[in-house]
Amino acid sequence: MYKRQSTHGHSSAASDVYKRQDSRGAERKLEKWIRIGGILYQSSASMIRKHLSGICNYFENQTTNGLIEGMNTKIKLIKRISYGFTNFEHLRLKLFACFNS
Template sequence: MSLKRILEKFMKQLKTQRDGKNKFKEWLCKAQSIYGDAVKTIRNHLNTICNYFLSRTTNGVMEGINNRLKLIKRQAYGFINFENMRIRFLYCFT
């Protein structure tokens, strides 16, 4: 089984933060030779990453919202009036 599949499997199956952290550490040892820089980054943020096991939520929705707002700002080439910008942002999500 590939490292990617192993990671996907334990991310879906494990229920506790402690179990997730232990499995992640095992996986990181195996993945070091293939994903060197990524493994280093994951180790630096392991506690935060393992918070996923507490509530099973990600920040994907918020990232999508931020991306949409940045796109509106780019398309407008800067708003002259804050109220117009606010209206455009609110209209985007209705």
């Protein structure tokens, strides 16, 4: 029971970062989370530490790469579905048809 409460507290502290309005405040909050939460979430803390400047860039103009990630996922799905197309032109037409709607 104690571990669950502890884990929840750290995950909610990490999500508090996105309530920040400036990149410096978010960076301080993330660094604090890495120090404290890094014990329980070693791989996540390592990944956040590695990409900290990119994560903090979100707070400069409040944009994400979600749209591009969604498009990449859709392209991968079409490629998987289209396995066996004999040439690139067929795949290209399928992609145009998908993204034109």
